Amino acid sequence: MLDPKLLRNDPERVAGKLLIKGYVFDVAKFKAMEERRKALQIDTQELQSIRNQKSKQIGQAKAQGQEIESLKAEMDRLAQDLKDKQQQFDGLQEELNNWLAEMPNIPHESVPAGDSEAQNTVIHTWGEPKSFAFEVKDHVDLGEHLQLLDFESAAKITGSRFTIMQGQLAQLHRALIQFMLDMHTRAHGYTEIYVPYIVNSDSLRGTGNLPKFGEDLFQLKTDSEYYLIPTAEVPVTNMWRDQIASAEQLPIKYVCHSPCFRSEAGSYGRDTRGLIRQHQFEKVELVQLVHPDHSWQAFAELTSHAEAVLQALALPYRSMTLCGGDLGFSSAKTIDLEVWLPAQDTYREISSCSNFLDFQARRMKARWKGHEGKPQLLHTLNGSGLAVGRTLVAILENYQQADGSIEVPKALVNYMHGTTEISI
RNA sequence: GGAGAGUUGGCAGAGUGGUCGAAUGCGGUGGUCUUGAAAACCAUUGACGGUUGAUCCCGUCCGGGGGUUCGAAUCCCUCACUCUCCGCCA
Numbered sequence: 001m002l003d004p005k006l007l008r009n010d011p012e013r014v015a016g017k018l019l020i021k022g023y024v025f026d027v028a029k030f031k032a033m034e035e036r037r038k039a040l041q042i043d044t045q046e047l048q049s050i051r052n053q054k055s056k057q058i059g060q061a062k063a064q065g066q067e068i069e070s071l072k073a074e075m076d077r078l079a080q081d082l083k084d085k086q087q088q089f090d091g092l093q094e095e096l097n098n099w100l101a102e103m104p105n106i107p108h109e110s111v112p113a114g115d116s117e118a119q120n121t122v123i124h125t126w127g128e129p130k131s132f133a134f135e136v137k138d139h140v141d142l143g144e145h146l147q148l149l150d151f152e153s154a155a156k157i158t159g160s161r162f163t164i165m166q167g168q169l170a171q172l173h174r175a176l177i178q179f180m181l182d183m184h185t186r187a188h189g190y191t192e193i194y195v196p197y198i199v200n201s202d203s204l205r206g207t208g209n210l211p212k213f214g215e216d217l218f219q220l221k222t223d224s225e226y227y228l229i230p231t232a233e234v235p236v237t238n239m240w241r242d243q244i245a246s247a248e249q250l251p252i253k254y255v256c257h258s259p260c261f262r263s264e265a266g267s268y269g270r271d272t273r274g275l276i277r278q279h280q281f282e283k284v285e286l287v288q289l290v291h292p293d294h295s296w297q298a299f300a301e302l303t304s305h306a307e308a309v310l311q312a313l314a315l316p317y318r319s320m321t322l323c324g325g326d327l328g329f330s331s332a333k334t335i336d337l338e339v340w341l342p343a344q345d346t347y348r349e350i351s352s353c354s355n356f357l358d359f360q361a362r363r364m365k366a367r368w369k370g371h372e373g374k375p376q377l378l379h380t381l382n383g384s385g386l387a388v389g390r391t392l393v394a395i396l397e398n399y400q401q402a403d404g405s406i407e408v409p410k411a412l413v414n415y416m417h418g419t420t421e422i423s424i
Numbered sequence: 425g426g427a428g429a430g431u432u433g434g435c436a437g438a439g440u441g442g443u444c445g446a447a448u449g450c451g452g453u454g455g456u457c458u459u460g461a462a463a464a465c466c467a468u469u470g471a472c473g474g475u476u477g478a479u480c481c482c483g484u485c486c487g488g489g490g491g492u493u494c495g496a497a498u499c500c501c502u503c504a505c506u507c508u509c510c511g512c513c514a
Binding site: 056057076 | 434442443452453471473474475482483484494495504
C-alpha cells in the first residue's frame with residue numbers, strides 16, 4: 001500500500017510515477033473523494049465529541065438525582081445525525097481503502113521505462129554458454145530418455161503442468177534443495193524456517209497477492225478462506241504482520257524451502273512443454289525484513305546470494321533489471337536472474353529479487369522500533385535462491401553429455417553421496 | 425468429536441455499565457547516587473487517525489464483526505484463535 005499522506009500531498013507526482021508501471025491514477029477523482037472524506041471525518045468526529053460530553057453530563061446529572069429525560073431526547077437526535085454521518089464516512093473510507101489496495105507500488109527511479117519484457121535491461125552476464133559437439137537435447141528428452149521424468153503419469157494422476165521424478169533425478173532435485181539451504185544458512189546468515197503451505201486471505205493481502213491477483217491462486221474449498229501458497233514469501237513475510245521488531249533484531253533474514261502452487265491462469269499455451277511452468281514446484285526463498293535505511297544495500301546482497309548459487313553450480317546466467325511495465329505489483333525494483341538453457345538457446349528466469357520498500361510492511365503493519373521514537377515501517381525484500389525445478393532443468397541441459405547422461409555438478413557430488421553421473 | 429476456560433498496552437497481568445486509554449509489575453527512556461558500572465530511588469513511557477508551523481486539542485482502538493444503552497473493556501449475539509481435560513488418530 002502506498003502512503004496515504006504521499007497521495008494527498010502530491011497526487012500528480014504519484015500519478016506520473018505510476019504511469020511508468022502502466023497504472024492510470026485518476027487524480028481529479030481522488031482529490032474530490034479526499035475532500036469529501038476530510039469534511040465527513042471532521043463532522044463525524046465533532047458529533048462524537050459532543051456525544052461524549054453529553055453522556056458525561058447525563059452521568060453527572062443522574063448521580064445528583066436530577067431529571068435526565070430532556071437530555072436523553074436531545075441525545076436521540078444527535079445519535080441519528082451521528083449515525084448518518086458515520087455511515088457516509090465509513091462507506092467513503094472503505095471505497096478509498098479498496099482503491100488504495102489496488103494501487104501498485106511506485107517504481108524506483110533507477111527502473112527503466114518500458115511496457116514489456118523486451119525493455120528489461122541487462123546488468124551483467126556471468127559464465128560462458130558451453131558449446132556442445134553434439135546436438136543438444138532439452139530437459140524433457142533427457143529426463144524421459146533416462147526414464148526418470150514422467151509427465152504422462154502425472155497428467156493421468158492429476159492433469160497438465162504436473163510431473164513425476166524418479167530415482168537419481170528425484171534425488172538430484174532433493175540434493176539441490178539441501179545444497180541451497182546449506183549455502184544460505186551457513187555462508188549467508190539466513191535462518192532456516194518451515195512454514196504452513198496454506199495461508200488465509202489476510203496474509204495474501206499483506207504481500208499484495210490479494211485483492212487483485214486471486215485468479216493466480218489455488219483456493220481451497222473449505223469454510224475458511226484458505227489458499228495454497230504461490231511462494232514461501234507469503235507465509236514467511238507475514239510472520240511479522242502486526243508485529244513490532246526491536247532494532248537489535250534487524251536485519252531479519254529467513255531462508256525457506258517450500259512447494260509453490262500457481263494456477264497459471266492466463267498462460268495457456270505458454271511453456272506447455274517440460275518443467276518450466278508447473279502448477280506445483282519447489283523453491284528456496286530468501287526473505288529479509290530490514291531497517292528502512294538499509295534496504296537497497298540488503299537488496300544488492302540478497303541478489304548476490306541468489307547469484308552465488310548459480311556460480312557454485314557453474315551455470316551461466318545474466319541479471320536483468322525489470323522495466324516498469326514488467327515490474328510486479330508490490331515491487332519498487334526487481335532484478336531477475338536468467339539462466340542459460342542451451343536447448344532453448346536463450347536465458348530463462350530462475351530467480352526474481354525484489355525490494356518492496358515499505359509497501360508490503362504498510363499493508364501488514366510490520367514495524368520496528370528503536371529505544372526512542374515511534375514505531376516505523378520495516379522494508380521487506382525477497383528473492384528466489386533459487387527456483388529448484390528450473391535449476392534442475394538448467395543442470396540437465398547444461399551438464400548433458402553426448403550419450404544423454406548427465407554429469408553431476410561438482411558442488412552436488414557430496415549431496416549425491418558420491419554419484420558423479422546420472423545415466424541409464 | 426464431547427466438556428470447560430480464556431483472548432486487555434513491547435511483555436506479564438488487574439479491571440463486570442459512567443473522570444478507564446485502562447491499576448500494578450517487567451521492559452524502555454530521562455534523572456539522583458557512583459571514579460565508572462550494577463543495585464537502589466525518583467520521574468516518564470500505548471497505537472492509529474484528524475487538526476496544527478509545532479504543542480494543545482479532538483476522535484478511534486481492550487481478538488474480529490454485530491447488538492443493547494444517553495453511555496460498553498465491562499451486558500447480549502456471532503465468528504476466529506489459544507489453552508485444559510476426555511475420546512480418536514498420523
